[in-house]
Amino acid sequence: MEKHVKKWLKLGYIGEEQSKIILDDIKEEKNKNARLAMNVTLYTIGAILTGIGVISFIAANDWILRLFYSRFVKISASLIVTFACFFLGYYFSYIKTSLKRLGSVLIFLSTLLIGGVWALIGQIYNVHTDNNFVIFLLWLISILPVAFLFGKKSVNNLAIVLFIASYFSIPNIYDFAYLTPIVFGLVLYNFANIPLIQKNFIEFTPAYKSIATLVLYFATLVIFCANILIDNYETITTPAIIALAVFLIFALINFVFNKKSDAMRAETMILSGIAILYMILGINILNMEIAAIINTAGLNIILVSIIFAMYHFGYKAQDTGLITGANYFTLIYISVLYFKISYHLLDKALFFFLGGVILLSLGIYLEKQKRVIKTCKGAKDE
Secondary structure, three states: OHHHHHHHHHHHOOHHHHHHHHHHHHHHHHHHHHHHHHHHHHHHHHHHHHHHHHHHHHHHHHHHHHHOOOOHHHOOOOOOHHHHHHHHHHHHHHHHHHHHHHHHHHHHHHHHHHHHHHHHHHHOOOOOOHHHHHHHHHHHHHHHHHHHHHHHHHHHHHHHHHHHHHOOOOOOOOHHHHHHHHHHHHHHHHOOHHHHHHOOOOOHHHHHHHHHHHHHHHHHHHHHHHHHHHHOOOOOOOHHHHHHHHHHHHHHHHHHHHHOOOOHHHHHHHHHHHHHHHHHHHHHHOHHHHHHHHHHHHHHHHHHHHHHHHHHHHHHOOHHHHHHHHHHHHHHHHHHHHHHOOOOOOHHHHHHHHHHHHHHHHHHHHHHHHHHHHHHHHHHHH
């Protein structure tokens, strides 16, 4: 902003006095933001340390046994601390708003403490470690209402972490074989496209979609590079196919409710394509040669489609972050594809030379496109 003010002064749009007032305001705002950032940092670190301390104390079950004998008393005391922290956070956030940031951090701390409560219950009743799914799921269910009712992004991000932990803790989840992360990505992305979520909690959807996109992209890339589906063509199990079919239906239902959205059309095509491809290969009704062709072509189409969609929506929304992500995805994809195809066909020196030239040229082109977006944004601001 300071550069813009100096530019306006140079062009004569504003005078010396006006520019001085604006620059002083900008400096004051920066100092204020720096102080607020320090407060938030201190609150956050303090809350995390407090949460870790409480959870560690709860984990040391022999300490608690010395303090309390009754199981009911132990669990009740933990719940009282958790709810006291939550209500204090609510009070500071919505009643005495002068300490609003402290209130937000206390609410976040309460969502950490409830996890400690579930862990304590698991300890007391000797829940086996192979059933951690239940604890993670209960923790997730406990904090989701807080995230959505109060619009807390930090709590929502914790919920995503717990969703990942609970999903990969499901008993026998690896019966999905190599499609476990693919199913996870489809679940999370489809959840973000539920009409209720899109309409009322639009600020949460980027986090869901970014995590799901990362998982779908890199899982597909690894499957493509390592020929996992072809090398294990007969090992994909029925649960994976059923899960893919369910989430294909889920994606189509979301599309019906959002069919006027251009984004939903593109996203539904990509998500449906991913589900259909893996279902075809998983059903194992093709001979090996045809399956290998479909595997190679289909995986490349999925990877290119994800990259293309990121560029399309990035340029359409003038979102430099999305474009930068697409740039990285493109560079990784080109590098992997070039290495996979050319390494055994070209002289090693020529292999590295041509690869470097291609990637540098692509990088220059993409950087120019990013500058165009920034220029357009700057002109719009003026």
